[in-house]
Amino acid sequence: MTFDNENDVREYYTKYAKVKGFGVMRRSSNTDANGQLKYLTLSCTRNGKTQSKSRNMLKPNPSAGLGCKAKINIARGPDGKIYLSTVILDHNHPLSPQKSRLFRCNKRLDFHVKRKLELNDRARIRVNKNFNSFVVAADGHDNLTFGEKDSRNYLEKIRRLKLGSGDAEAVRDYFIKMQSDNPNFFSVMDVDDESRLRNVFWADARSRAVYDSFHDVITFDTTYLMNKYDMPFACFVGVNHHGQSVLLGCALLSNEDTATFVWLFQAWLTCMSNRPPKVVVTDQAKAIQNAVEIVFSDSRYRWCLWHIMKKIPEKLGGYEEYDHIKVDVGKAVYDSLTITEFEVAWLDMLEKYDIGDNEWLKGLYEHRHRWVPTFVKDAFWAGMSTTQRSESMNAFFDGYVNAKTTLKHFVSQYENALRDKVEKENIADFNSFNSTIPSITRFDIEKQFQSIYTNSKFKEFQEELTDIMYCERKLIQKEGAIETHEITEDVLIDEEKGWRKDIVYHVYFNEEEFEIKCSCRHFEFRGILCRHVLCVLTQKKIKEVPQKYILDRWKKM
Template sequence: MDDQTCSVQDSSDMSISSDDDGIEHQKKSSLELEEDQSATQADVLLEDPELGMTFDTENDVREYYKNYAKAKGFGVTRRSSNRDENGELRYLTICCSRHGKTESNSRNILKPKPTAGLGCKAKVNIVRGPEGKFHISTVILDHNHTLSPHKSRLFRCNKRLDYSVKRRLELNDRAGIRVNKNFNSLVVAADGHENLTFGEKECRNYLEKTRRLKLGSGDAEAVRNYFMKMQSDNPNFFSVMDLDDESRLRNVFWADARSRAVYDSFDDVITFDTTYLVNKYDMPFACFVGVNHHGQSVLLGCALLSNEDTPTFVWLFEAWLACMSNRQPKAIVTDQAKAIQNAVEKVFPDARYRWCLWHIMKKLPEKLGGYDEYEYIKTAIGKAVYDSLTIKDFEDSWMGMLERYNIADNEWLKGLYENRHRWVPAFVKDAFWAGMSTTQRSESMHAFFDGYVNAKTTLKHFTIQYENALRDKVEKEILADFNSFNSTIPRITHFDIEKQFQSVYTNSKFKEFQEELTNIMYCDRNFIQKEGAVETYKIVEDVLIDKEEGWRKDYVYHVYFNVEEFEVKCSCRHFEFRGIICTHVLCVLTHKKIKQVPSQYILDRWRKNVKRKHNFIRCTYGGMEDTPVAKRFDKLCNFFFPLAETGSMSEESCNDLIEQLRNLKIKPSGNSSSENSNEHLGTEEGGAPSIGETSKTILSPIAVRCAGRPPSLRK
């Protein structure tokens, strides 16, 4: 040991005197020293294989030679074997992993794939003797390549995942943690990659195998079996699968029991959107989204579609309508797609239908960017759309814009004007839309799922990740319910009206009311006239357009107040559109010292004390079940954690605990091996549940091209 130390010191001295050459020599010498030390330790721990060495079992032979190879620095693989009619091993050849040929099997000779083969002859032959023991009959120790004990952990034969790692990978995957972060947590816990017996690739392979075992091999069959399992847990789970003539999956729709119950409370307005490609089949993820009492997005069902034509949307809307007990929504917002419009008009004839305003306005550069006066045209269109309080105001502004810039012959603008009742705020603000003017609710739901699924997500895995995302969404609603129940937002004024809304509205909606109340300070109120019981007020609001530039603009509104019937309306129609009393109405009510507003101005959908059916229904039914092995493993871990915590307090207690555990001499039960072979973490023998299976196999969908995000954004 002293000689080795001196050798290292001499190398260090050389590095100082000879600069770069010395440094390189020092690194090389240190590496060789470590290799020699490892080889010395290997010689002590494991003797070289010799002719006649005897082993009791086949597994003993494999473990011995694998450990010997790991210590020496090479990988091993089984080359050949033979078994008798009873399945008993006759002979076995275990050789160096670099025994194969050096030629690449790549079809393109200009792009050969790497190969490990070097024709190495190192091997051992094992034969079974008459007494049942195994003997080494042939030994070749010489290799034709360099050995490296430090790289042994990277050989395939030395990579393994123990039970605790598998369990942790599955739980993290179930929680929606991506594989790279899942693996990194294991690296940190092990204090470095060198202390792990596996890599990220092994983790990915294991999780993919687990998902496949949980749901079956075929995507379409797996989804069907998954839906059957969900429905067996709760009969209110709803799913429909659309197949073509070849029994290939085209479209699938499902909604859990809680989503169906949510629609009972919030069926007044929904949005529908299909612009998000979610899996490897490029099937758009279409979702129905509503708004709950906190103003949060709630999922009312979703689908994966293989096409975006009118028949497909008709099929989907009819499936969703059947799921919701044939109760049509009062209002629906979609994008401008003609296929969706045709389907809505056919399936939801009684619903108030409008287009997403954002999708229309974002097309201005594409449709009108070629005009020399595009910037002025865009400003004029924005003013006509957003600043027009009445239909007449819009008509005048629009016609003036067409005439001023001579663009009346533009076909796109003609189509917009013909359908102005579907998208212009002045035409649609007379109905309740819960404040939605775009499909941003659907898009926010897509953003929510972004943390759980991606373009490589398989169809069978998507259904599980859908559950994880939905569970998280429901927890956010429960937390908002608790905050509204457990806390109160203080009032900012002494008006009795504020106290009234504070006591009944959820915290988020009361905040919106407070914002309207606060804006009274920017309003100038003038009494105009009184005709019978109706009083008319002119409200001039000073609105800040651009905070950075300080741009301000005065907007004029008119408030009509029927004193006898206590009916109040504003030309901005904020209450009709959002369900929250506007600043202009509050300006009049506070001036008249009104203490309480009638119940028609306090919507039940914003109340915090209303009992809603979906609050008593759990959001998910599958995905959390575990095998008996996993349950017992978790039970033992929970029992050992307090012991480990106590033992880690000092070195003495740690050593005592380890010694006590060693003295237990726990032996595996006789049936543990067979049980482990049949039971898999997170799945039962046989893969997916087979409730109600039919003999006809459902084929997975074909990857298709469809409308949605441009290719650059899909990536």
């Protein structure tokens, strides 16, 4: 048999394979100096023997390779036509014409299918319902040339950053202008093989300067503007000495895969003089997690607790005892003061409701060190236990960004929004400089923090100080200079119903070395000086705490 070109022979062999019930793949080929095809091998998809790359030997990845010899070899003759030089028709495995449509070589999305997928996606129709409309129209899956996964892959591709007329030039001009205004402005533009803009990252001089002071904790989030305005906006957010969110860099992304996030994190790290943060908070996305582990391998990493708890209705709502399960999950997560308490409460909950086979809960438990408060309370998170910090920063763009905002318009509005943010911080700085919040007690410790902390942080300290009235202290053990105090706190559970509950905490205090430790998790929010520690210090009439317990990041500047 002879063919005019490669496409003809591929189409012929693929149709033959579909009728017989096997898949076709391009195995090897070669071209001459002019780029013309010299020879080509098309084989059955089960021809090779692939080694599993799974790290767990007990859970190897599936492989299609069976060493099947079925193939055709084609070569270009002197007359320019393509000839079949070898044909092997026998297979070493069963064939199934009924399953042929599922092979990759037989899948395709026609123009009208792509168009309808896009229109339905813009109408906010979920992908599974979008795909099901095609199944109904075709009278069954067997009559379709694509599957639901193909629909998802296509939509993810077309959702990438879309540039309108003049958008790329607007971004470039904006970066040039900012660079000329201040040499410390940093920007990176990532382009594809056809020189089309793919990803952009930038950070102004102020963001880079702020990171010098507040580089200990950052959150990274991509959800807010994407969900609300279909704009693939990602931001790095920190928290300043007033407890306000501060922007530490922005990006517009064309994709949300591991490679894109690795590119972004490396660009951001270069911008910040290759000084990684001490701790990082992100949502649960696998691609983000992979990139964090690659680029910020030495940083402490946690998942956003809010995003996880928000998924409970979706993941567990189908169970008959959902309402009780939800309450018990919350108790295990929020009420456990120690790792042991969490482990016992979690396993009891799984056994009580017979939900140990739930894959979502299995995954959460496997990675519990990344999100359960009692596992992460030893690190300081500056109050950023969730990415809501990022969302509050994104919300700051409300009024400047809407569903019709173009990229060209966004870069100009970005500067206006940032200017407002800086002004609010300046006002907070002035208020802390020009006014003092009066003391509410006669404790010397309060006066110490009144003179050091910003007004907003001193208010938080005062709240902890006043809450010691709900705490009762009892010395339960003393070995030399080391004391163990039991603090019983009267906690309001339900304000409307007036429900209260006594919760017991333990404070360990070495008066000689002035070492303090508390079993509560307030350290991640305010440092070690929680109400339980203050209950001990004030009753022991401690006049001043050492410098190591005064967080520099909360000081007036």
